[in-house]
Amino acid sequence: MKFKTTPYHHDLLKDKDRLSVFWQAIQEYDSSTELAYDLGCGSGVLSYFLSSKFDEIIAIEMDNKASKCAKDNLADFGNVKVINGNVLDYEFSKKADLIVCEMLDTALVDEEEVPVLNYAKQFLKEDGKIIPQEIINTAELVNLERHHIHWDEDVNYEVFSKPVVYSQINFLDDINPDFKADLKLKTNRAGLINGLKITTYTKLDDNIIAGPTPMLNPPLLVPLPDKQVNINDFINVEIKYIMGNGIESIETRYL
Template identity: 50%
Template sequence: MKFKTTPYHYDLLKDEERLAVFYEAIKDFAVANDCTNSTLFDVGCGSGILSFFSKDYFKEILAIEIDPKVANYTRDNLKEFKNIEVINDDATTFDFPKKADLILCEMLDTALIDEEQVPALLQCRKYLNENGRIIPQSIINTAELVEMPRENIHYDDVVSNTKYDVLSDSIVYDKIDFLSDFDEVFDDVLSFKINKDGNLNGIKLTTYTILSKDIICGPTPMLNPPLLIPIKSKNVKCNDLINLRLNYHMGQGIQTIKVSYR
């Protein structure tokens, strides 16, 4: 199957690891639950690849995409599959005509900080049937302190190819379950133990995506590349304890990030 789409969505299609974990999670869900009478929402469907993966399992798929150009391509890509309807609308305001048994909502951005789909998911969750599920189920965020060469905030992706030294243990600082209520503002003091002498000048955030009880995915080229955030530099020694206050607003962008020593 060939997909015509935008360059960004084409890059997403080239990320085979990302596609593989979503394919497995959808298939596992559909095999474990008889979905032949079920409704699926593909929220922010982009190229439509996740609807394509789901088409043989679900009675009906509502795939919603806010970008008209992307939605037009996707409608055309998927037109032969009569159980998929591609809707060009904003998922934060769209009045769905029915409820869903499963929602697919791909959260690509590290710690959800620059993730525009946060408000879309929170709204679409209201249309989930009582025992309905969401893929991915949850995320786990971890943090480490680093010495890094660059002084600007950036993603550790294939383009930046950043080299940095990790100076502390990695800590799990947040877990978000997409079926539960969560505060979109993260604000907490994180405590790190230094395990290597160096010039501390950054904090690295990494997100792990839990797609189902058996599938967890670390960063891939397009899914949650780690985020490197500069902080005031400080010489540190092995076994030092460092406390940092980390604050950001999920869905509102990396400009909301604030980090300070405590």
């Protein structure tokens, strides 16, 4: 099927690894099949995947152009209703069996996955599911060339520690968007460190975990003050951010 899209949603569609994990998770979903919500439906591609499994799909997208594309793309699918609006203002009238919400970004800082799901999951049946199910965040010490927060896209950096898991967020839980963690990282070489690399893994369901892809959570590089380290030093770092408030909300400091 050929999709009408905006340039941004076209890049999302071109990322075949991102699409294939969502496709697989939706194929593996085999509970009740009455109603699904597709929150932030973009071009409508995930509603298209859902359309053969559900009696009714309500797809919500706040970007006017993208929702117009989704309406056109899904016009022949009588079981999909596309709504142009903000999920946070939408008055849900029924509880769904499944919520699909791909407003993901690294550590969930920049996009609205957490505020949207905190609101929308009141409209999920008690035994309902969410795709993706969970995310896992890791951090590594690095030496960065650039001294501002940036994505891992065509940039150089050197890694100074193994990754440690510092948070795991299950979307069925009530999530406090105000996040703070104290990290303890062990250096595996001597030299100058000046940053953290944050990587997010996405658990789509019990069987599928996706690593970063170009359009699904490319790692985030966050500066720290310069620090000379030896091999096997323990470096303690505090990281704070507000999920959904943008990467400007990220603060890091040595403890």
